[in-house]
Amino acid sequence: MRLAKLASLVSALLLSGTLSGTALAQSKVVTEAEARALHQQILTIDTHVDIGRGYATHLLDPGGFTKAQVDLPKMRAGGLDAVFLIVYVGQGALTPEAYQQAAATAENSYQAIMRMIRAYPEQVGLAKTAAEVEALHAVGKRIVLLGMENAYPLGDSVKEVAKWAERGIRYVSFTHIGHNQFSGSSNPRSDLNDAEQDPGLSALGRQLVAELNRYGILIDVSHMGKKSMLEAIKLSKAPVIASHSGAMSVHANLRNLDDEQLDAIKANGGVAQMVAFRSYVAELDPGLNAEISKLREKYLPNGWANANEQDRNSYDTELASLRKQFPDVTVAQFVDHIDYSVQRLGIEHVGIASDFDGGGGVQGWEDASETLNVTWELMRRGYTKAQIEALWGGNVLRILRQAEQVAAKRQ
Template sequence: MRFSKIALLTAGLLLSSQAMATSKNITEAEARALHQQILTIDTHVDIGRGYATHLLDPGGFTKAQVDLPKMRAGGLDAVFLIVYAAQGALTAEAYQQAANAAEHSYQAIMRMIRAYPEQVGLARTADDVEALHKAGKRIVLLGMENAYPLGDSIKDVPKWAERGIRYVGLTHIGHNQFSGSSNPRADLNDSENDPGLSALGRQLVKALNQHGILIDVSHVGKKSMLEAIKLSTAPVIASHSSAMSVHANLRNLDDEQLAAIKANGGVAQMVAFRSYVAELDPALAAAINELRQQYLPNGWANANEEQRTSYDAKLTQLRREHPDVTLAQFVDHIDYAVKRIGIEHVGIASDFDGGGGVEGWNDASETLNVTWELMRRGYTKAQIQALWGGNVLRILRQAEQAAKN
């Protein structure tokens, strides 16, 4: 369902915390009213090809899952937009290509912010987030997914800190020069076993702490993750990972990893990525695989616009024809993590435009539905505030403080 910001602003009845804690029959108006009072932060949103150009202008409704109108319609206040480079070889030439890709992502995000200064602002601190929210603006924070573009040193950490990067994911798909990945790649000659942090990886953890940047352990192998948590002097974030005990996937966090995040004071952001949330319907999975072979034989990054458009249209139709992974199944992961490690260590992420989305929360315009489902399950206003952004703001401030000590 899609709701306008005007509707959110004019919604009527406000529920008390006690009523929310006991009632299961939550109306749409009640959900709107509560949602409007909460600062909502989605901690992982990728940007598409041609972002902030004539190909994809996020100031208008686009084919992307997140743009400014969809954020307003769904009441999504803040997003971590991602500076990303795919994993490649550990060579000087490949490092430079990755650095160029990261720079391209960063400049695209900054173009968007400069294009719509009255609507959106860049937050470099937790206080910035709250100030921009008070001013009625959408908020962009920056995350780096995969430290690979940093190359064979940590000399560029201060530059990225100054630019506003608030977390850095140590790895992505494939081991890199810093850390082992949860998903090793045979084509890069990765060991099946996580090698742990390298000497350079340990230096990176310390540098990130010194510059107030959160260490992101999503995509990181278990051995490397636990080593990073032990070494870090600030809380860590798993920016987009769900619970292994609810659905087994290499990208999810097992109970030992969740416990380590709790002990560190960090936050595990449960992610609404279908294949991390639940098993796909077998017929749907087979049909999607066939679709990829037909339209994306060389992967999404190497497909042309016509191939991508055709793939998206046919994928949407397939999901209408088959049972899909649902919002309720996603919130099951939130429930599990909250019961396992406590409400103060759990949060919410979509991975929109990077493969994320479930039926009921398939783009930013449907963000209200997450709050609505949490209310149905008896979460209070204070608890929903913690899940949607309060916990993230807390660890951002703790990382800022740790950098000063």
């Protein structure tokens, strides 16, 4: 209850303009033309974008307009320059057989991303360093960076880190939903017999911190339990990233970061990327929640991964219709999280993420084609060009460079 009351109070203060200096200019009039002119001048990096089933095949060709929230035409339309595409594996059992299967899943995701890059070399390139991001942007290409969500497929050692570093992975989140061999999760799973409390980093998890530092890979603290996250930050010699999280003080959700966690990221020199994921941003309308539950029972009784294409499409179509019938979470509410974090941490420790194609999206930023709307909302609140540049990518490039420098000293 105390968290809920605090979140309500902070939201009210943000809306009234009494908490954040930037929020005081919320009523500033900015035309779309003015927003577009500024947006086109800055490098925009979305630090968390998932890939769908059949990615870079005839089932989902990101070179054309697709049902996915991110593809190359939508990136061009919305002025989204760079994305971290994610090698994701859901949490499973901690057994040799399960590790092997997880490694195979990670390999399939990586190969899918590389197929896309090879298919459209004139449009997009893979960046492994901050300098490569800037070089690709300078010649007008879209940019792909790689992140690994859940270290689970690394198995029972850290030997595979070197391979993934060479391939271009530039951040690794230790966990997803459920504790694993490295760390506690912010969302333990009873079906995996997880302890309710975060157990903290394991001995292997502490090894992973050092190995990621050694290879210039950012430690991603999103999805980590608080105890594990604070331990990782204390051990890391390089800045960390929360690749897609929200501010707990704006909206209470297990996936969001409380003030102590945000402060730890600042003290480390890292960046907290605020995420446009509805349920992390604000409370969903109760009526909408009830209708979504019915849709899931109807079309996704065994989860998204086990549903056929027809049921997935029906779910998406009916969900889009429902969102028009009920009050929705908006891009303005998303920017409230940015406002709060900037006020607490300073502009240099905050960034922007969507979690598109992994559940992300809010009204006004439903897919990459609407990316301009985030910049537009920031301008309405009085953020300057330099501040918007920092939020959209400058801060991420800084910590990438710092991680590279730490790695150079440790090789």
